[in-house]
Amino acid sequence: MAKKPLTKSGSFPVIGQMRIRRLLAQSLRAGRAAHAYLLVGPGGVGKTAVALEFARLLLCSGDGDQPCEQCDDCRISRTLQHPDLRIVFPLPAVKKSSSSDDDDNAADALSEEIAATITRLTRDPYAATEIEKKSAVGSTALQLIKIGEIRSILHSAMLKPYQAARKVFVICHADTMNDSAQNAFLKVLEEPPEAGYFLLTTEREQMLRPTVRSRCQRIPLFPLPAEDLAKALAESGVEDAAANLSAQLSGGSVTRARELAKGDVRALQACVIDFLKASATCDPFKLPAAADALLGGESFPQHVAFDLLKLFFRDLSVRRSASAQASGLTFGESEAIVDGVLSAFPDVDSDAAARAVDECAGHLARGYTETFALYTLAIRLRECLGPRASTKHSSTRSTHASHA
Ligand SMILES: [Zn+2]
Structure with a gap:
């Protein structure tokens, strides 16, 4: 690039x-x-x-x-x-x-x-x-x-x-x-x-x-508008669609936008969502594969996956506080998933989830195995989601189904 x-x-x-x-x-x-x-x-x-x-x-x-x-x-x-x-x-x-x-x-x-x-x-x-x-x-x-x-x-x-x-x-x-x-x-x-x-x-x-x-x-100095970043990435030779998505997912950081633009951001985004789904259900059959996929890719430094996880929870907060306005979401295209999580888990604690992600990164930095760190993270994220809203079951199902 x-x-x-x-x-x-x-x-x-x-x-x-x-x-x-x-x-x-x-x-x-x-x-x-x-x-x-x-x-x-x-x-x-x-x-x-x-x-x-x-x-x-x-x-x-x-x-x-x-x-x-x-x-x-x-x-x-x-x-x-x-x-x-x-x-x-x-x-x-x-x-x-x-x-x-x-x-x-x-x-x-x-x-x-x-x-x-x-x-x-x-x-x-x-x-x-x-x-x-x-x-x-x-x-x-x-x-x-x-x-x-x-x-x-x-x-x-x-x-x-x-x-x-x-x-x-x-x-x-x-x-x-x-x-x-x-x-x-x-x-x-x-x-x-x-x-x-x-x-x-x-x-x-x-x-x-x-x-x-x-x-x-x-x-x-504040995070940069996604349009400015997308333009700069495109001018430096990044293909338009990748430049746009990387800019949107970057949280306004040039460094992160460029890291994202180097790899397949869409694939990583899908891995993040799969990991969250496996965490939400604590599914022992899906979790190992989802955890492997999350950190297994070669194209991104490990922290990008963690950054994306935190951005997802930030999106939940933004979405919850900003009525129907979705423009601030970095997971833009995954709006339905954000809404699905919010209606299924109305008490989700996004700040605690972001801290859990940081702790997981800390565990890896201290030499814990990826399996240990990510399983611990999955359990913590499940706790942060809070109780599932029983009346909203159907809307969660439809969200899961549409992104299966
Ligand atoms: Zn001069």
Whole structure:
């Protein structure tokens, strides 16, 4: 996917979020840009993409609302290698045998991975900004922005810009700063250097200290409209029907939409519904096959199936609260199934079901077998559905029959 270069510089474009992008550009041009912004929003909506675009605008010597792409600064910042731009993301701890301060060496030891991540970002501002590194015991090491990295930023921020009028620091997943890193960072936020600008992104703003948050201008980014996503996917070479369905199922996330577009989303959607049916009936003959099918496909990472399960329960809530309006449903075409579940199980607890799905993902991450994790999930989901409405039996049957 994304074979065609879509912008002049050949990278995947920033999608939507126009109101926020204009607001940032206008405050800069009006001389009112804040020294620190906190871009907040769920995964895949473009926090890093918007931050990088604004970072390039802060460095650009032009005066437009977009990086001019003509000036020296734009030419250099296109590769994200501008001397006045620094991009920071969480790193796994790296052990060095004889060092007393192991973790501060992470940036040195991982320099190749960091360079590769930045290269990926130049082609695709939605690329992952966490470096995966398996620890010795096999689990993924904890990703943190450590105090060493923040000290280095503080030092660099105090120096004059090399080339541009400003110095820009993009701090991805800022919530992964540990306590001492946040403490150190607070100092620069309290008295930011005149030319220093800090763009922080986070999916979990509650993990940031209130003192850090209160010194940043908060910029909320919301899930993208399905139309914007479908258009971007289609323009990057995804076939129209797949682009539309992936966009609808993505919950407004570019990352999820692209993952979905890579595989057969319709087939996975059917697997999710089969698993729910097997869970609802606790059918010992159907459950094993439904569980296998749910996680057995090669075309999606495991979490996509879990995301879809949670989206189904979100749809139940949306449908229940929004009278006859079905437009907000991500399972759009499966409206009849959503309605069937609601009339058969009027007391369904969608929030508890979503938590059960998260717990199941947690079980798998901790190494439980898929059989154990999914059977436990099926039992939990059956509990979350609540008692079956006896008077509504016939409508449930007809729903089941029509999708058998
Ligand atoms: Zn420029």
